[in-house]
Amino acid sequence: MTENEFIEGLQNRNANAYGKLLDEYQQKVFATCMSFVPNKEDAEDIAQDVFVEVFNSISKFKGNSKLSTWIYRITTNKCLEFIRKRNTKKRFAFLQAITGNDMPLDKTNYFTEMNHPGVILENKEKSETLFFAINQLPDAQKVVFTLHKVDGKSYQEISDIIEKSVSSVESLMFRARKNLQKLLENFYKNEI
Amino acid sequence: METKKNIQDKVDSTFNALDAMEPVNVSPFFKDKTMQVLFAEKDEKQSVWNWFTPKLQLAALVCIVVLNVVAFSKMETASSYDENLSEFAESYGLVASDNDSSILN
Numbered sequence: 001m002t003e004n005e006f007i008e009g010l011q012n013r014n015a016n017a018y019g020k021l022l023d024e025y026q027q028k029v030f031a032t033c034m035s036f037v038p039n040k041e042d043a044e045d046i047a048q049d050v051f052v053e054v055f056n057s058i059s060k061f062k063g064n065s066k067l068s069t070w071i072y073r074i075t076t077n078k079c080l081e082f083i084r085k086r087n088t089k090k091r092f093a094f095l096q097a098i099t100g101n102d103m104p105l106d107k108t109n110y111f112t113e114m115n116h117p118g119v120i121l122e123n124k125e126k127s128e129t130l131f132f133a134i135n136q137l138p139d140a141q142k143v144v145f146t147l148h149k150v151d152g153k154s155y156q157e158i159s160d161i162i163e164k165s166v167s168s169v170e171s172l173m174f175r176a177r178k179n180l181q182k183l184l185e186n187f188y189k190n191e192i
Numbered sequence: 193m194e195t196k197k198n199i200q201d202k203v204d205s206t207f208n209a210l211d212a213m214e215p216v217n218v219s220p221f222f223k224d225k226t227m228q229v230l231f232a233e234k235d236e237k238q239s240v241w242n243w244f245t246p247k248l249q250l251a252a253l254v255c256i257v258v259l260n261v262v263a264f265s266k267m268e269t270a271s272s273y274d275e276n277l278s279e280f281a282e283s284y285g286l287v288a289s290d291n292d293s294s295i296l297n
Contacts, residue, residue, distance in 0.1 A: 018230055022223045030218040044219060048226050055230045118214040126209035133206075149210055184203040 010058045029075050035150035036079035038116035038131050046082050050075045069160045076143055076161060086112060133183040141176035144169055
């Protein structure tokens with residue numbers, strides 16, 4: 001079956017085509033969701049939303065990019081949407097954290113309960129700190145850093161997903177790393 | 193100086209924590225659950241009126257409007273036709289009175 005036939009099957013809402021889609025992409029989509037949202041239950045909910053979105057929007061897929069790229073784009077947007085919603089709720093509850101600048105990595109202010117089964121125990125604290133720091137980055141930097149460093153995607157793949165040039169991706173990655181360095185330095189300074 | 197180096201070591205090891213992260217498998221029933229959600233939504237959408245697409249709705253609306261216009265204009269001509277007919281009947285004395293049509297006479 002060619003990709004076009006497969007896409008046609010998806011557009012015709014063929015159950016076999018969706019079975020195949022899930023076999024091929026459930027793990028990849030879930031892994032990307034886990035990279036953005038380090039909580040297994042939340043990541044599964046988002047992954048499910050991604051497939052529902054694919055189901056509802058496949059008729060709009062014009063084949064300008066690869067199907068996988070399109071699915072990862074939906075995944076990234078769904079994750080950002082989830083984080084944005086949760087952060088808004090948390091921000092409202094922790095208004096005082098905005099005025100206080102002594103603890104930029106306030107761990108109580110994180111959008112979800114950290115529950116990443118892939119994090120080994122000895123790295124738990126460090127991984128949590130890094131996830132909290134990533135959450136402080138602007139969206140564009142957050143996406144690039146997460147997709148590259150946490151999810152392990154190449155610059156070319158990220159460039160296709162976010163529809164920006166590879167040099168833009170490199171520049172965003174550089175700025176993300178610089179900002180994270182600053183955030184983590186401040187955090188460890190305050191810890192001492 | 194020592195503290196600065198210490199902090200940098202901590203930052204580096206924090207960045208390195210990502211490399212040691214193991215992949216997490218999706219739960220075994222994810223596919224079944226998702227298929228159920230997808231095709232439950234599909235059934236819901238395939239309601240009785242699913243075939244009545246916006247294009248058809250517009251066409252139906254146009255048909256109804258045209259039919260109404262035609263019917264209205266026909267009604268107008270029909271009433272003038274009746275008037276003409278009764279006028280014609282009157283002028284030629286073709287109007288039947290109640291007495292004429294009575295069988296008893």
